Amino acid sequence: MRRCLHILMLLSLGCASALAQEKFPSRAITLVCQFPPGGTADVILRVVAPPISEKIGMPVVVENRPGATGAISAAHVARAKPDWHTVLMVPTPVLAINQWV
Numbered sequence: 001m002r003r004c005l006h007i008l009m010l011l012s013l014g015c016a017s018a019l020a021q022e023k024f025p026s027r028a029i030t031l032v033c034q035f036p037p038g039g040t041a042d043v044i045l046r047v048v049a050p051p052i053s054e055k056i057g058m059p060v061v062v063e064n065r066p067g068a069t070g071a072i073s074a075a076h077v078a079r080a081k082p083d084w085h086t087v088l089m090v091p092t093p094v095l096a097i098n099q100w101v
Helices: 002-016 040-056 068-079 092-098
Strands: 029-033 060-064 086-089
Touching (some): 029 068, 040 060, 068 086, 068 092
Parallel strands (some): 029 060, 029 086
């Protein structure tokens, strides 16, 4: 699980350099968790957020948006400005199952 998070973060930071921005990140990064606070996914994000923040020099915020089997958090991230400052952290099985629900 931790390896997947690291790979995802590296990929997202690599893609961000291709965007037409002066400097990435230009503001705080928001990691959106689809589970309520205190769960395993939330704890993992809160453990990973401080090292990312130190590495990029900007705050990293963990935001919990539980409900509707992840549809609420996915809709929130889909409506966010596409500048890689809002990232959905969700297990792969949830994304695979939600399209059929």
